Amino acid sequence: MSKTEDLDAYGSPVNDPNSKIGTNTPSSPEGGEAYASGSQFKLILQTFFENKLAIVGVGLVVIAAIFCFIGPLFYHTNQVATTYNITAAPGGHHPLGTDQNGYDVLGRLMIGGQSSLEIGFSVAIIATFIGVLWGAIAGFVGGIVDTIMMRIVDTLLSIPTLLLLIFLASVFKPTLKLLIIVISAVSWLSPARLVRGEALTLRVRDYVKAVRVMGGGSRRIVVRHIIPNAIGTIVVNATFQIADAILIMATLSYLGLGLPPPAANWGSMLSDGVNYVYDGYWWLIYPAGFAIILTVVAFNLIGDAIRDSLEVRLQKR
Amino acid sequence: MIAFLVRRIGQSIVVLIGVSIIAFILEHLLPGGPAKAIIGPRATPIQIAAFNHQNGLDKPVVVQYFVYMWHLLQGNLGRSYKLNQTVNSILIRTVPESILLVGSALVFSLIIAIPIGIYQAVKRNGIFDYTATSISFLLYSMPSFWLGIILILFLAVNVHFLPAEAPQGANLGAILAHPSGLVLPILTLTLVSYASFSRYMRSSAIEALAQDWIRTAKAKGLSQRTILFKHMLRNALIPIATLVGLSLPSLITAGVITESVFNFPGTGFVFINAANTEDYSLLLGIIIFVGVLTVVGNLIADIAYAVLDPRVRYR
Numbered sequence: 001m002s003k004t005e006d007l008d009a010y011g012s013p014v015n016d017p018n019s020k021i022g023t024n025t026p027s028s029p030e031g032g033e034a035y036a037s038g039s040q041f042k043l044i045l046q047t048f049f050e051n052k053l054a055i056v057g058v059g060l061v062v063i064a065a066i067f068c069f070i071g072p073l074f075y076h077t078n079q080v081a082t083t084y085n086i087t088a089a090p091g092g093h094h095p096l097g098t099d100q101n102g103y104d105v106l107g108r109l110m111i112g113g114q115s116s117l118e119i120g121f122s123v124a125i126i127a128t129f130i131g132v133l134w135g136a137i138a139g140f141v142g143g144i145v146d147t148i149m150m151r152i153v154d155t156l157l158s159i160p161t162l163l164l165l166i167f168l169a170s171v172f173k174p175t176l177k178l179l180i181i182v183i184s185a186v187s188w189l190s191p192a193r194l195v196r197g198e199a200l201t202l203r204v205r206d207y208v209k210a211v212r213v214m215g216g217g218s219r220r221i222v223v224r225h226i227i228p229n230a231i232g233t234i235v236v237n238a239t240f241q242i243a244d245a246i247l248i249m250a251t252l253s254y255l256g257l258g259l260p261p262p263a264a265n266w267g268s269m270l271s272d273g274v275n276y277v278y279d280g281y282w283w284l285i286y287p288a289g290f291a292i293i294l295t296v297v298a299f300n301l302i303g304d305a306i307r308d309s310l311e312v313r314l315q316k317r
Numbered sequence: 318m319i320a321f322l323v324r325r326i327g328q329s330i331v332v333l334i335g336v337s338i339i340a341f342i343l344e345h346l347l348p349g350g351p352a353k354a355i356i357g358p359r360a361t362p363i364q365i366a367a368f369n370h371q372n373g374l375d376k377p378v379v380v381q382y383f384v385y386m387w388h389l390l391q392g393n394l395g396r397s398y399k400l401n402q403t404v405n406s407i408l409i410r411t412v413p414e415s416i417l418l419v420g421s422a423l424v425f426s427l428i429i430a431i432p433i434g435i436y437q438a439v440k441r442n443g444i445f446d447y448t449a450t451s452i453s454f455l456l457y458s459m460p461s462f463w464l465g466i467i468l469i470l471f472l473a474v475n476v477h478f479l480p481a482e483a484p485q486g487a488n489l490g491a492i493l494a495h496p497s498g499l500v501l502p503i504l505t506l507t508l509v510s511y512a513s514f515s516r517y518m519r520s521s522a523i524e525a526l527a528q529d530w531i532r533t534a535k536a537k538g539l540s541q542r543t544i545l546f547k548h549m550l551r552n553a554l555i556p557i558a559t560l561v562g563l564s565l566p567s568l569i570t571a572g573v574i575t576e577s578v579f580n581f582p583g584t585g586f587v588f589i590n591a592a593n594t595e596d597y598s599l600l601l602g603i604i605i606f607v608g609v610l611t612v613v614g615n616l617i618a619d620i621a622y623a624v625l626d627p628r629v630r631y632r
Contacts, residue, residue, distance in 0.1 A: 151328075155335030158611040159604055160566040162573065163588065167600050170592040171347060243458065250460045251574060255589055267460070274466055277481075278474055285470065289463045296458035 047309035054309075057301030064295050068113035077107025079262070090283050097283040100272055103264075105283055109291055112264040116246050116295070119180055119265070123245035126184035128238040131191025136222050136230070138192070139199025150196065153189050161186045162251065169257035176259060179252075183245055191237050198230035232310040239303035243296040250292050266292045321623055329616045336608035337389055340601050341382050347597055355398050355598065394602035399594055404602030407587060413489045415583035418499075419572045422506035423561065430511050434518025435545065435553065438526055449515065456512035461571050465505040465578035472501060483581035492582070502579040509571045510564070517560050518553070525553040555626045562618020565611050 048054050083098075090097040095106050138149035156164075168182045202208065203226065211221055227234070250267030252258045258268050266288045273284030344351050352365045352374060360368075369375045373384055388395075394404035437446045456464070473481035483502050484495035492499070525531070526549055534544045573585030580586065584603060591599040 151331050151335060154328075154332050155339060158332055158336060158566070158615070159339065159608045160570045160573075160611070162570040163604050163607060166588070166592045167343060167597075167604060170595055170600070171597070247458075247460055251462060254460070254462045255574075255577060256593060270460075270463060270466070277466060277470055280474075282470075285466060289460075289467070292460055292463070293455070293458050297455065300454065300458055 044306075044309050048305055051305045051308060053301045054305030057298045057305060060294055060298035061302065064113060064291075064298065065117065068110050068117060071110040072107065075107060075110065077104040079103055079107055079111050079264070097281075099269070099284055100276070101261075105269075105287060108264050108269060109266070109287055112266045112269050112288070113291060113295075115176060115259070115263065115265040116249060116267070116292070119176070119183065119249045120242040120246040120295075120299075122180045123183045123187055124238045124241040126180065127187035127241055127245075128191050128234060129188075130184070131188035131237075132195050132227060132230075132234055134188065135192040135195030135197075136199050136226050139196035140203050140218065140222050140226055142200075142203075146196070150193075153192050156186070157189050162248065165248065165252060166255065166257060169252055174257065174259055176263070179249070179259065183248055187241060187245065187248075191234065191241070194233050194237055195227075195230050198233055199226050202226050202229050232307070236303050236307045236310070239299050239306060243299035243303070246292065246296055246299075318623065322620065325616060325619055329612050332612050333609060336605065336612065337386055338382070340605045340608070341385055343604070344385075344597070344601055345378075351598075389605065394605060395598045397591070397596055397599035397602070399591075399596040400599065404599055404606075407599065408584065408603070408606060410488070411582065411584040411587050414492060414581065415572060415576070415585060417489065417492070418502055418506060418576065418581060418583055419568055421499075421503050422510055422572075423568060425503065425507040426510040426514055427557070427561075429507070430514035430518045431554070431557070434515050435522045435550065437515075437519045438522030438553075439545070441523065446519075450519070453512045453515045456508055457516070461505065461509045461574050462578050464508060465501070465575060468501055468505055469578075481579075483576075483579040485580070485582060502575050502581050505578070506568075506571055506575045509575075510568060513564060513567065514557075514560070518557065521556045522549065522553040525549045528552065555622065558621045558625060559618050562615045562621075565614040566607075569607055569611075 083101075090105075093104075097105050099105055099108065134149060134153070138146045164186050165182060168185075169179070172178055172182070174182075199222075203221075208221055208225055211225060216224075246266075249258065249265060250270065253265055253267030254271040254274075256271065258265065258271075261268075269288040270285065270292075273281070273288065276284050347353065352368045352372075353360055356364060356368055366375075374381065376384075392405065394408070396403050397407060400407065433449055437449050440446055469481045472478045479500050480495075480498040481501070482498060484492045484498035486492045486494070531544060531548055534548050539548075569585075572583070573588055575581065576583045576585035577589045588600065588603050590596075591603070
C-alpha cells in the first residue's frame with residue numbers, strides 16, 4: 001500500500017497538469033449515496049452562478065453552440081463546391097471573406113466549429129468514462145491490481161500524448177470517429193489518476209465500511225458510493241478535457257494529420273491560413289484562432305468555477 | 318534514502334519496460350507489419366515473407382520482443398529506411414538543437430514565472446495578480462502554433478524586426494551564428510511554458526505563505542524581505558523541481574510544435590517530417606527516445622525533490 005501511495009505524492013493536484021489556478025481539487029461530499037437531496041446540488045448551482053466568470057464561460061459556450069449548429073440554418077453558404085472567388089477580402093456577400101478554395105470563411109467557421117465541438121465533447125465523455133472506471137477500480141481494489149493498473153498509466157503518460165497521436169494519425173488515415181477514439185485513447189490517463197487518488201481516500205470512509213457490513217458488494221460500493229462521491233473531481237476534469245481535446249485536434253490539423261478536406265475544423269482552417277501569413281490575409285488567421293481561444297477559455301472558466309463552487313459548498317456545510 | 322532510491326529506480330525500470338512494450342506493439346500495429354513499413358506498400362507477399370525470415374519476424378512474438386529489447390539495450394534505436402540513416406545518427410545531429418531551444422525556453426520561463434508568481438501570491442487579488450492571471454490564462458488557452466504565427470505576423474511580417482524562420486544549419490555552431498532567428502522560436506516556447514509554470518508558482522507560493530513558520534517568522538518581527546527570501550522562497554521552489562520533471566512531456570510537445578512552426582532544424586521537426594513521409598521506424602525510434610528521456614527526467618526530479626525536502630522520503 002505504501003508503495004502505491006507514494007506515487008500519489010507526485011500525482012497531487014499541485015503537480016497535476018489538469019489542475020488550473022487555485023489550490024487543491026476539493027474532495028467530494030461526505031455522506032452516503034451522494035446527492036440524495038436536491039439541496040446540495042442547488043447550493044452548488046447557486047454558488048456557480050454567483051461567479052461572474054462562470055456566467056461568461058457558460059455564455060461563450062452557448063454562443064459557440066448556437067453559432068455552429070444553428071447558424072448554418074440561417075446563413076447559407078456553399079461549403080462543398082470550390083469557386084474562383086478565392087481569398088476575397090471581407091465585405092459584401094462574404095462578411096469574413098473567402099479562403100483559398102473560395103469557401104466563405106464565416107460559413108466555414110460554423111461548419112468547422114461543429115466538428116471541433118463534437119470532438120471536444122465526445123472525447124471528454126469517452127475519456128472520462130474509461131478513466132473513472134479505471135481509476136475507481138484501481139483505487140478501490142488496491143494491492144497488486146492497483147500497482148499494475150497504475151504502472152500502465154505511468155507508462156502511457158511517459159510518452160508525450162501528441163507524439164503518440166501523430167504516430168497513430170499517420171498510420172491510420174483519420175476519420176472523425178477514428179480521431180475521437182484515438183484522442184480518447186490517450187486522454188483517459190489524467191482522470192484515471194485523479195479518481196484513483198479519490199478512491200484511495202474514499203474506500204476507508206465509514207459509510208463504505210457500513211455498506212460492507214450491510215452486505216453490499218464491491219460493484220455497489222464503486223458505482224453507488226465511490227464514483228458519485230468523486231463526481232466533483234470528475235466533472236471539473238471533464239470540462240478541462242473538452243478544452244484540451246479541442247486544442248489537440250487543432251494542433252493535429254495544423255500539422256496536416258487531421259481530417260482530409262472537404263471536412264473542416266478550426267485547426268485545419270488555421271493550417272491553410274498560415275500559408276498566407278505574408279500576404280496580409282488576416283481573415284484566414286484571426287477568426288479561426290479567436291474561435292479556438294474563446295471556446296477553450298470558456299471551458300477553462302467553467303471548470304475553474306465548478307471547482308470553486310464545490311470548494312465553497314464544502315466550506316458552507 | 319536508499320530504500321526510497323531503490324523503490325523509485327525499480328518503478329522507473331518497470332515503466333521503461335512498459336515503454337518498450339508499447340513501442341513494440343505500435344510497430345506491430347502497422348498495417349502489414351514492420352516489413353511493409355520498411356520495404357514499401359507495394360511489396361509482394363513473397364518479398365515480405367523473405368524479409369520476415371531474414372529479420373526473424375517469423376519467430377514467435379515473445380522471441381521477437383526479446384530480440385527487439387536486446388537491440389534497445391545496446392542503444393540501437395533502429396534505422397530510418399527513408400533517410401537511409403540510423404535513428405541514433407539522426408538524434409545525435411538534431412538533439413543538441415532541440416536542447417538549445419527547449420532548454421533556453423525553460424530557463425527563461427522560470428526566470429519570468431518565479432518572481433511574478435511570488436509577487437502575485439504576496440499581493441493576492443490585486444490588480445497585478447488579476448492581470449498576470451488573465452494573461453497566463455489566455456496563453457494557456459491558446460494553441461501554441463497560433464501564438465507562434467501571431468508573433469511571426471507582428472514581429473516579422475508587419476514590422477521587419479526579426480526573421481520569421483529559425484536559422485538553417487547542419488550543426489549547433491551554424492545555428493548560433495544567426496542568433497536573431499532564434500528569438501521568435503524561443504520567445505514562443507517561453508510564453509507557452511510560462512503559462513503553465515506561473516499557475517503552479519503562484520499556488521505554490523500561496524501555499525508556502527500559509528504555513529506556520531511564516532506566521533512564526535512574522536511574529537518574531539522579521540522583515541518582509543527576510544521572510545520572503547529566506548523562509549518562503551526555498552519552500553515554494555521545492556515543488557518546482559518536480560514540476561520541471563513532470564512537464565518534460567508537455568515541454569517536448571510544445572517544442573515539437575514550435576520547431577514545426579519555425580522550421581527549426583531539431584528533433585521535433587524531423588519527427589513531423591517523418592509523420593508526413595510515413596517513416597515509421599524513425600517515428601518509433603524518436604518516441605522510444607523521448608519516453609526514456611521522460612522517465613529518466615521524472616526520476617531525477619523525484620530524487621532532487623527527496624534531497625531538497627526530506628519529508629518526502631518518509632511519506
